[in-house]
Amino acid sequence: xxxxxxxxxxxxxxxxxxxxxxxxxxxxxxxxxxxxxxxxxxxxxxxxxxxxxxxxxxxxxxxxxxxxxxxxxxxxxxxxxxxxxxxxxxxxxxxxxxxxxxxxxxxxxxxxxx
Amino acid sequence: xxxxxxxxxxxxxxxxxxxxxxxxxxxxxxxxxxxxxxxxxxxxxxxxxxxxxxxxxxxxxxxxxxxxxxxxxxxxxxxxxxxxxxxxxxxxxxxxxxxxxxxxxxxxxxxx
Numbered sequence: 001x002x003x004x005x006x007x008x009x010x011x012x013x014x015x016x017x018x019x020x021x022x023x024x025x026x027x028x029x030x031x032x033x034x035x036x037x038x039x040x041x042x043x044x045x046x047x048x049x050x051x052x053x054x055x056x057x058x059x060x061x062x063x064x065x066x067x068x069x070x071x072x073x074x075x076x077x078x079x080x081x082x083x084x085x086x087x088x089x090x091x092x093x094x095x096x097x098x099x100x101x102x103x104x105x106x107x108x109x110x111x112x113x114x
Numbered sequence: 115x116x117x118x119x120x121x122x123x124x125x126x127x128x129x130x131x132x133x134x135x136x137x138x139x140x141x142x143x144x145x146x147x148x149x150x151x152x153x154x155x156x157x158x159x160x161x162x163x164x165x166x167x168x169x170x171x172x173x174x175x176x177x178x179x180x181x182x183x184x185x186x187x188x189x190x191x192x193x194x195x196x197x198x199x200x201x202x203x204x205x206x207x208x209x210x211x212x213x214x215x216x217x218x219x220x221x222x223x224x225x226x
Contacts, residue, residue, distance in 0.1 A: 034214060043118070043205050043217035044157065089157060099145050099211045101159040101170060 003027045004092050006105035013112050019077040021108045023090030026071065030092040034102065035064060035075045038087045047088075048075070080112045116140045118218035120206050126224045127196055135191045135221045137206030146189045147207040147215060148181065150174070157205065163189065196225045 005024045013019045021035075031052040036044035050057040050064045050073065057064050063076045077084055087107045093100040119138045127133050139146050148160040161181055162169040168181065180192045189208075193200055201224050207215040 036217075041219070043207075043219045046214040046216070049214060091157075098209045098214055099162075099164070099169075101147065101162055101172075102149075102157075102215060103159065104149075104157040106156045 004090055004103050004105040006090055006108050008108050010109040013080045015082055015112055015114050016079045019080045019084065019110055021075040021088050021110065023073045023105055024071055025092050029094040032093045033066060033073050034091045036089045036091060038089060044089060082112050082114060085110055085112050118206055118208055118216050120218040120221050122221060124222045126226065129198060129225055130195050133193050133196055133223065135204050137189045137218055138187050139189055139208030140216055143208035143210050145209045145211055148191045149205045149207060150202040152202045198225050201225045
């Protein structure tokens with residue numbers, strides 16, 4: 001039951017270039033989406049979120065795009081930095097706020113090389 | 115910056131034994147969660163807790179699991195009789211409800 005899918009298990013990007021991480025979902029009840037970053041031996045750290053009433057949210061180098069009709073969201077990191085190397089999880093919830101459980105994707109390992 | 119803390123960082127136990135994983139959520143948070151991640155798999159929701167009772171639980175959270183908030187600060191996950199397949203990273207999370215869920219660093223549970 002993969003309601004949230006990240007089809008690329010890994011991505012390698014040169015420093016300074018754009019990183020694009022993709023996420024697809026199947027449950028049309030999802031209305032709030034988040035990206036978390038995870039380093040080894042640490043818990044997930046919140047990066048950025050987007051509500052279904054928006055199609056774009058930007059925070060510094062990070063931008064999340066939501067295409068509701070395609071049930072697709074993406075995270076853009078520009079410019080990419082070596083410190084961005086981590087596993088990125090897409091997550092979704094159906095409550096429209098932060099109290100509902102999060103359904104996570106399988107993650108994409110991003111490696112940013114010099 | 116306030117953070118969610120979890121103890122122990124690593125717990126090794128024998129099959130059939132009881133374990134208690136402990137979490138201290140951020141002090142003004144009202145909603146609490148346990149998630150787990152089996153090695154190589156995605157992070158999965160176990161249970162949510164609000165106002166001293168379980169709000170929602172997943173199919174994974176069977177009768178062997180229980181949660182408790184014994185005082186104003188701790189939030190615990192108990193597994194009564196551990197199985198090999200309970201081996202995973204267990205993450206505690208909390209939120210005020212108006213911001214994102216903050217995750218702790220996790221407890222690695224190894225059942226032998």
